[in-house]
Amino acid sequence: xxxxxxxxxxxxxxxxxxxxxxxxxxxxxxxxxxxxxxxxxxxxxxxxxxxxxxxxxxxxxxxxxxxxxxxxxxxxxxxxxxxxxxxxxxxxxxxxxxxxxxxxxxxxxxxxxxxxxxxxxxxxxxxxxxxxxxxxxxxxxxxxxxxxxxxxxxxxxxxxxxxxxxxxxxxxxxxxxxxxxxxxxxxxxxxxxxxxxxxxxxxxxxxxxxxxxxxxxxxxxxxxxxxxxxxxxxxxxxxxxxxxxxxxxxxxxxxxxxxxxxxxxxxxxxxxxxxxxxxxxxxxxxxxxxxxxxxxxxxxxxxxxxxxxxxxxxxxxxxxxxxxxxxxxxxxxxxxxxxxxxxxxxxxxxxxxxxxxxxxxxxxxxxxxxxxxxxxxxxxxxxxxxxxxxxxxxxxxxxxxxxxxxxxxxxxxxxxxxxxxxxxxxxxxxxxxxxxxxxxxxxxxxxxxxxxxxxxxxxxxxxxxxxxxxxxxxxxxxxxxxxxxxxxxxxxxxxxxxxxxxxxxxxxxxxxxxxxxxxxxxxxxxxxxxxxxxxxxxxxxxxxxxxxxxxxxxxxxxxxxxxxxxxxxxxxxxxxxxxxxxxxxxxxxxxxxxxxxxxxxxxxxxxxxxxxxxxxxxxxxxxxxxxxxxxxxxxxxxxx
RNA sequence: GCUGGAGUAGCUCAGUGGUAGAGCACCUCCUUGGUAAGGAGGAGGUCGCGGGUUCAAUCCCCGCCUCCAGCUCCA
Numbered sequence: 001x002x003x004x005x006x007x008x009x010x011x012x013x014x015x016x017x018x019x020x021x022x023x024x025x026x027x028x029x030x031x032x033x034x035x036x037x038x039x040x041x042x043x044x045x046x047x048x049x050x051x052x053x054x055x056x057x058x059x060x061x062x063x064x065x066x067x068x069x070x071x072x073x074x075x076x077x078x079x080x081x082x083x084x085x086x087x088x089x090x091x092x093x094x095x096x097x098x099x100x101x102x103x104x105x106x107x108x109x110x111x112x113x114x115x116x117x118x119x120x121x122x123x124x125x126x127x128x129x130x131x132x133x134x135x136x137x138x139x140x141x142x143x144x145x146x147x148x149x150x151x152x153x154x155x156x157x158x159x160x161x162x163x164x165x166x167x168x169x170x171x172x173x174x175x176x177x178x179x180x181x182x183x184x185x186x187x188x189x190x191x192x193x194x195x196x197x198x199x200x201x202x203x204x205x206x207x208x209x210x211x212x213x214x215x216x217x218x219x220x221x222x223x224x225x226x227x228x229x230x231x232x233x234x235x236x237x238x239x240x241x242x243x244x245x246x247x248x249x250x251x252x253x254x255x256x257x258x259x260x261x262x263x264x265x266x267x268x269x270x271x272x273x274x275x276x277x278x279x280x281x282x283x284x285x286x287x288x289x290x291x292x293x294x295x296x297x298x299x300x301x302x303x304x305x306x307x308x309x310x311x312x313x314x315x316x317x318x319x320x321x322x323x324x325x326x327x328x329x330x331x332x333x334x335x336x337x338x339x340x341x342x343x344x345x346x347x348x349x350x351x352x353x354x355x356x357x358x359x360x361x362x363x364x365x366x367x368x369x370x371x372x373x374x375x376x377x378x379x380x381x382x383x384x385x386x387x388x389x390x391x392x393x394x395x396x397x398x399x400x401x402x403x404x405x406x407x408x409x410x411x412x413x414x415x416x417x418x419x420x421x422x423x424x425x426x427x428x429x430x431x432x433x434x435x436x437x438x439x440x441x442x443x444x445x446x447x448x449x450x451x452x453x454x455x456x457x458x459x460x461x462x463x464x465x466x467x468x469x470x471x472x473x474x475x476x477x478x479x480x481x482x483x484x485x486x487x488x489x490x491x492x493x494x495x496x497x498x499x500x501x502x503x504x505x506x507x508x509x510x511x512x513x514x515x516x517x518x519x520x521x522x523x524x525x526x527x528x529x530x531x532x533x534x535x536x537x538x539x540x541x542x543x544x545x546x547x548x549x550x551x552x553x554x555x556x557x558x559x560x561x562x563x564x565x566x567x568x569x570x571x572x573x574x575x576x577x578x579x580x581x582x583x584x585x586x587x588x589x590x591x592x593x594x595x596x597x598x599x600x601x602x603x604x605x606x607x608x609x610x611x612x613x614x615x616x617x618x619x620x621x622x623x624x625x626x627x628x629x630x631x632x633x634x635x636x637x638x639x640x
Numbered sequence: 641g642c643u644g645g646a647g648u649a650g651c652u653c654a655g656u657g658g659u660a661g662a663g664c665a666c667c668u669c670c671u672u673g674g675u676a677a678g679g680a681g682g683a684g685g686u687c688g689c690g691g692g693u694u695c696a697a698u699c700c701c702c703g704c705c706u707c708c709a710g711c712u713c714c715a
Contacts, residue, residue, distance in 0.1 A: 205711050
């Protein structure tokens with residue numbers, strides 16, 4: 001065995017070092033700055049701590065704070081730091097798991113006493129003390145028996161059975177001072193990297209997510225390399241709180257949620273304006289793209305749901321009722337209804353593809369604990385459609401749907417170029433044979449490739465009847481939300497025995513595509529409220545312009561201006577109360593009205609309005625016609 | 641559904657074993673004021689619902705409902 005090995009660095013250069021050289025030593029050999037900045041290394045694709053000796057020829061990348069993977073390492077280490085502090089303060093605590101997440105980290109504990117929010121500052125303070133000590137993380141590798149013995153010795157009961165589930169025969173621990181934890185690693189070199197941590201919440205959880213299992217307490221937190229990044233993140237959390245659609249929705253009088261209808265939103269007149277504008281946007285597209293709109297019943301016989309497969313796969317989420325000794329279900333999806341429409345008469349290949357859109361209300365009995373404003377409801381409507389086509393039309397139909405999505409998203413304020421695309425594949429419990437699933441998954445993947453769209457796979461997340469493409473938008477705070485979805489389904493046409501007569505005079509089975517562009521209107525409106533912080537694009541704003549009189553002398557003029565705007569199709573109000581204009585502007589801002597039209601004696605004289613934007617920008621006086629031209633353009637073009 | 645927390649005026653929140661308060665919003669009046677809060681007065685509450693303890697419960701106890709933070713699930 002040669003005493004030296006070759007390491008290939010990201011720039012392609014080779015470096016010869018003695019066998020057993022650590023990542024940290026290589027970094028030091030490259031430069032003093034890198035030695036200090038090295039968080040971890042990537043050896044042949046595996047992330048390892050800087051203290052790891054390299055035993056053979058390998059590729060090596062040194063991770064610094066700039067790398068995405070480095071942040072995960074930091075947060076994972078922060079989770080350990082949290083465990084150290086909790087063990088110090090609450091002896092007798094047993095450890096669950098403590099991973100890094102997209103936003104930070106958490107650790108699950110089984111503590112002798114219940115933890116509360118008040119305990120967090122104490123724990124955080126202890127974490128910072130330990131961080132300041134700069135305790136190194138040392139890796140210890142044991143075999144299975146050794147690992148169990150060690151866990152037993154320190155009293156970590158929960159993790160002992162887990163040892164048998166680890167596929168590798170080498171079980172690793174990381175020690176820092178008196179603390180040790182069984183963990184795959186890697187970690188930052190020492191705890192001094194972890195100064196910028198913040199604990200955010202404590203909540204319930206279960207050992208390995210099993211609701212019948214051991215109850216645990218989860219402490220969540222976040223960590224960053226720099227104080228500035230941490231501050232920015234906390235600021236974003238604050239901002240998200242300010243944008244909470246439940247609060248803004250109430251302030252703008254868009255909708256309400258009431259105990260009489262848990263999870264069933266009440267739409268107020270102003271909320272319905274947004275709802276209807278979005279519907280209008282979609283209907284325009286439907287017309288252009290050769291869709292017909294249908295409306296199928298809300299309540300349908302049990303038999304139908306047994307045939308469609310919902311009874312077997314979606315029953316827990318459905319509402320049932322008994323009428324005249326017959327069982328019915330309230331529909332959670334539109335697909336079976338449209339299948340009945342399709343199958344109601346013979347179909348010819350000449351009329352394919354049959355495209356049916358439907359906006360019916362859908363009820364889904366979601367678990368009470370999952371309800372959340374408009375983002376998770378039990379009553380919603382989707383901009384739903386089902387397309388029945390010949391297999392060979394699949395690609396072009398999907399292409400058309402993607403094009404529609406690309407035309408719709410900019411109007412609601414999302415850049416289609418920034419949409420994240422995922423392909424969700426067959427779940428464990430699914431309808432149909434594996435071969436059609438493969439066919440359907442391939443069809444979706446092909447369609448995406450044909451469109452030149454990059455996508456990642458979301459394994460096991462498909463609908464029970466078929467795989468789906470998910471379109472995720474990124475909002476103003478960098479959060480992502482799934483909106484659009486396209487699903488290919490070979491099963492339901494089979495179950496409903498749907499067919500069309502081909503050119504050859506024979507019966508053929510159509511393929512069914514389920515698709516939604518916006519997703520559900522409820523959820524989308526919730527997302528849009530938060531994305532725009534309630535400041536909707538003008539075309540969507542419940543009130544588009546409000547006329548503010550300066551004194552009561554302009555009251556009549558203000559009302560006349562409002563009526564002139566209304567006649568031109570602008571949603572306008574007039575505020576002719578006896579308040580000062582500053583106070584009226586303040587109210588208009590709180591209502592998020594995009595245009596405030598101030599009318600005083602001068603404007604009344606000249607037949608003008610003084611235009612102020614929601615942003616505070618003052619456009620000065622202009623003729624009513626000029627203002628109308630401006631706002632009509634924004635409305636007609638749906639300027640976002 | 642599960643774990644933990646909460647529910648007092650439209651909103652944000654004080655408060656007490658002897659049936660309740662503030663600010664904002666609302667209504668009236670005064671003020672006629674030029675781009676984020678002019679002033680005064682008034683009205684408004686079954687203190688989430690049901691039971692219990694007590695001479696007396698908004699307050700203490702039990703059950704339920706709803707909401708919030710998570711778990712899980714998802715449009």
